[in-house]
Amino acid sequence: MKVYGLIGRSGTGKSFQAVNLCKELNIESIIDDGLFICRNKVAAGxxxxxxxxxxxxxxxxxxxxxxxxKEVSEAIGKMNPSSVLVIGTSDRMVDKIVARLGLEKIDERIYIDDITTEVQRAMARKQRDEMGQHVIPVPTFQLKRQFSGYFMMPMRMILKEFGSWRDISEKSVVRPTYSYLGQYKISERVMNDIIEGVKRADENVAEINKVGVAVMQDGINLYVTAVFRYGIDLPEAAKRFQKNTVREIEYMTAFNVNRLDLEVKGLI
Structure with missing residues (x-):
């Protein structure tokens, strides 16, 4: 396995540049901030x-x-990538990570100052310092479980090639838990309003009786009681309402919905 090191001060855009670097050098995997990312998926960490x-x-x-x-070391051994990019803030840090995970010594060291401009690094620092945003070099859907309830959005890198646009990579922007901006929280009233909005768009649902919310470590559990219209295909209508409700809540709040238990209280 060939081991690369990407080194630069905090907030200089290392994670943003990592995907581009991997494509350029055909690097199969990345170790960044506790995650082992292999072939564009979070494999462990x-x-x-x-x-x-x-x-x-x-x-x-x-x-x-x-x-x-141990989890990450075993995942590296199991997936056995031909190359890995280890990201750190200093030579000492990447050497520690390599030793800790039992990897070979670093074959090539790449410094962020050598592959970016001062303007690019200044933009990265602004995003970090003023907006509290960090980039993780992996698609957003891969991170939902770890970042339930936190600001998260995809960042696609687009390349114009032969007159057409081609999506070449995706990164995700997150706001860390330890960010000075704090953590998003949501009240049951807001959750109830979202579900009421879903109900208004669904002609099969007559009324919402109760909404219960339990906040878990990796998301939320919901309990909803509702009254449906008489004469409909109830199982199908209930499943559709569940699906639409989960989709809207996850889209509007960034929380994972682990489960939504729906109780039909009656028909009118």
Whole structure:
């Protein structure tokens, strides 16, 4: 396995540049902030950006926890990529990560200052310092489980080739748990309003009686009681209402909906 190191100060755009670098050098996998990303999927690990403190984030990035280290090491062995890009803020940091995960010594070191301009690095620092946003080099749907309830959006890199636009990679922008901007929270009243909106768009649902919300570590569980219209295909209508409700809540709040239990209280 060929091991690359991508090195640069915090907030200089390393994670943003990682996907481009992997495409350019045909690197199969990335180790970034506690995650092992292989072939554009999160294969193992816990994101440092999900930790509650900056100290916790550093520990996660360095794989100090034995369970975390073992999980990622085993995933690397199982997937056996031909190459890996290890991202860190210093030579010492990437060397520690490599040693901790039992990888070979770094074959090639790439410094962010050598592959980006000062303007690009300034833009990255602004995004980090003023907006509290961080980039993770993996598609958004791969991160939903770890970042339930936090700002998250896809960032696609588009290339114009032979007169047509082609989507060449996707990264995700997240706001870390330890960000000074804090954590999103949502009230039951807001959740109820969203579900009422789904009901108004569904002619098969007559009324919503009750909405219960339980906030879990990786998302929310919902309990909804409703009255449906008489004379409809009730199982099909209930499934459709469940599906539409989950979709709207996840879209509008960024929370994962682990489950939505729907109780039909009656027909009118």
């Amino acid at each position: 816990i994101s440092a950006k999900r930790q509650k403190t900056k100290v916790g984030a550093v520990k996660a990035a360095l794989f100090t926890d034995e369970g975390h280290m």
